[in-house]
Amino acid sequence: MDFDVINVTTTDELCSAIAGNLNNNFRIGAGYTDLILELKQARVQDLTIINIAQLEDPSFNSIIEKGDHIILGALVTASDLVDNKKIKEEYPVLYESALSVASTQIRNSATVGGNICNASPAADMSAALVALQAICNILDSDGRERNEPLVSFIKGVRKTSLVKNEILKSISIPKNSSSHIKSGFEKVGTRKSMEISIVSLSYHIQCSSEGTIEKAGVSCGAVATTIPFASSACNFLIGKNIDAISEIERIGFAKKVLEYAIPISDIRASAWYRKEVLFNISKSIFES
Amino acid sequence: MKIAFKINGKSITKEVRPSLLLIDLIRDVLKLKGTKPGCLEGECGACTVIIDGYAINSCLYLAINVNGKEITTIEGLSGTKSPLHKTQEKMIEHGGVQCGFCTSGMIMTTKAFSDKCIAEGITPTRDEVKKSLEGNLCRCTGYVKIIDAAEAVYEN
Numbered sequence: 001m002d003f004d005v006i007n008v009t010t011t012d013e014l015c016s017a018i019a020g021n022l023n024n025n026f027r028i029g030a031g032y033t034d035l036i037l038e039l040k041q042a043r044v045q046d047l048t049i050i051n052i053a054q055l056e057d058p059s060f061n062s063i064i065e066k067g068d069h070i071i072l073g074a075l076v077t078a079s080d081l082v083d084n085k086k087i088k089e090e091y092p093v094l095y096e097s098a099l100s101v102a103s104t105q106i107r108n109s110a111t112v113g114g115n116i117c118n119a120s121p122a123a124d125m126s127a128a129l130v131a132l133q134a135i136c137n138i139l140d141s142d143g144r145e146r147n148e149p150l151v152s153f154i155k156g157v158r159k160t161s162l163v164k165n166e167i168l169k170s171i172s173i174p175k176n177s178s179s180h181i182k183s184g185f186e187k188v189g190t191r192k193s194m195e196i197s198i199v200s201l202s203y204h205i206q207c208s209s210e211g212t213i214e215k216a217g218v219s220c221g222a223v224a225t226t227i228p229f230a231s232s233a234c235n236f237l238i239g240k241n242i243d244a245i246s247e248i249e250r251i252g253f254a255k256k257v258l259e260y261a262i263p264i265s266d267i268r269a270s271a272w273y274r275k276e277v278l279f280n281i282s283k284s285i286f287e288s
Numbered sequence: 289m290k291i292a293f294k295i296n297g298k299s300i301t302k303e304v305r306p307s308l309l310l311i312d313l314i315r316d317v318l319k320l321k322g323t324k325p326g327c328l329e330g331e332c333g334a335c336t337v338i339i340d341g342y343a344i345n346s347c348l349y350l351a352i353n354v355n356g357k358e359i360t361t362i363e364g365l366s367g368t369k370s371p372l373h374k375t376q377e378k379m380i381e382h383g384g385v386q387c388g389f390c391t392s393g394m395i396m397t398t399k400a401f402s403d404k405c406i407a408e409g410i411t412p413t414r415d416e417v418k419k420s421l422e423g424n425l426c427r428c429t430g431y432v433k434i435i436d437a438a439e440a441v442y443e444n
Contacts, residue, residue, distance in 0.1 A: 001307055002305075002307050003306065003307045004306055005289065005306035005307070005350070005352060007289070007352065029350070032348055032349060032350060032353075033330060033345075033348050036309070036347075036348045036350075037329050037330070037348070040328075040329075049306075049307075051350070051352065051353070053350070053353045054353065054355065054356075079342070102330070102423065103330075103333065103422045103423020103424075104343055104397065104400075104401070104420055104422065104423050105330070105333060105336055105343050105344050105345045105397070105423040106330055106345065106348075106423060108342040108343060108344050109344050109345070109348065109349065192422070193419075193422030193423070194331055194422065194423065
């Protein structure tokens with residue numbers, strides 16, 4: 001494994017490094033927990049890494065509140081999310097997904113931006129962020145910015161809408177409109193730790209004080225080439241009372257989630273198994 | 289690329305190849321062989337070291353990114369003249385060591401976790417202790433004694 005590194009510490013340096021390498025083969029390096037493994041296997045020649053691990057820009061590496069959004073810098077690590085009190089209390093889906101990533105050591109390095117840009121349909125934090133209807137804030141090498149919903153930013157396995165002169169700067173999630181929420185992340189794998197999801201279900205449901213469901217976000221991981229947002233399943237929930245979802249409605253909800261699953265059979269599980277599991281975990285979130 | 293960092297309390301400046309991994313800097317350049325190369329893909333945790341209080345896998349970390357940071361390896365916890373660290377003592381007391389290959393990683397993970405718990409005034413549950421060790425594999429002991437040892441760190 002051999003490559004050149006351009007180390008950047010400011011956003012201006014980052015933009016010039018990208019602009020100056022548009023004709024070269026370059027990759028962005030942040031947490032390196034996926035990139036080093038990939039480079040060890042791929043043996044790429046003439047590669048330049050633009051190292052953003054030492055970037056000192058708060059818009060890239062902190063969690064801030066701005067207006068009606070919470071903004072997560074792309075360099076925020078899974079551990080930063082786990083240790084953030086607000087994330088834990090107000091966005092349990094994101095907290096639980098971050099805590100389910102690999103191990104403490106990996107979580108201490110792995111960034112939320114890397115999890116998204118790696119564009120794996122099984123990426124846990126990305127799945128939670130799709131359910132939260134997160135928006136990607138993208139910067140280009142000329143300093144221009146654009147926003148795109150995460151659900152369409154991920155185009156397929158290892159494909160995003162980023163073009164060569166762009167980089168993911170941060171991710172915005174809308175603040176909750178209610179304090180009565182039901183939010184969580186269900187992950188099924190063959191073991192609890194160091195596991196890539198066979199199936200995951202992310203849900204973030206906001207209710208009135210009487211329990212009427214007003215907003216819902218549901219996404220499913222590892223069952224398609226992207227991370228689908230299950231709109232019809234969300235719409236199905238609106239207006240229902242969170243504490244009085246009947247068995248028939250649970251099945252109805254699970255069937256709607258399943259409409260978004262087009263899984264493949266691979267080394268981790270068969271397509272049939274993935275669908276069965278997704279149906280059952282979708283049904284189970286309203287039990288108890 | 290020139291980097292300046294602290295390792296086990298000692299300030300060091302080195303010229304390193306940009307693609308050098310931290311584990312290779314520690315073992316081959318600095319000759320600190322207590323940090324073990326296991327799977328070299330972030331699964332086993334044998335190469336765990338602490339950077340600015342956080343346990344990380346040194347096999348998935350670029351050496352250049354320790355610039356300005358403080359690294360602690362197993363050699364930094366005790367020496368021939370200083371007593372063993374509490375996490376090491378507990379590991380011996382509870383018989384958590386067999387072949388020993390995973391031990392330095394287990395100790396470094398436990399130290400980082402216990403430092404964090406103590407700083408926050410928390411005594412973790414057994415399940416939390418177990419969860420903290422999820423990134424470390426041992427092929428000898430069956431884990432119970434290691435978890436017992438990691439839990440005993442919080443005894444008075």
